[in-house]
Amino acid sequence: MSTVLPREGVGALASVRQVPPGILAGAIIPTMVGVAETYFISFLGTEALTGVTLVCPVLMLVRRD
Known part of the structure; x- marks a missing residue:
């Protein structure tokens, strides 16, 4: 028995x-x-969360794996 999927769902699946x-x-x-x-970090307050938000993209650019 096969199930019929909508056309747009088949490509994603x-x-x-x-x-x-x-x-x-x-x-x-x-x-x-x-996440x-x-x-x-949100338990540390908004200042800590803002600091991590500003630094994280720079670390991603600098870091090499």
Whole structure:
């Protein structure tokens, strides 16, 4: 028995199936770490959160993996 998907949903579903698990995890894990860091830094106050927000893009440009 097959399910009928809408036309626009098929392309999105097929593209997710073709992504290797390592690449998918490499995109999801850093995002979750960033969300967790922002959550814990928010307890320090708005000044700390603003400082991290200003410094983070510069670190991403400078850092090489």
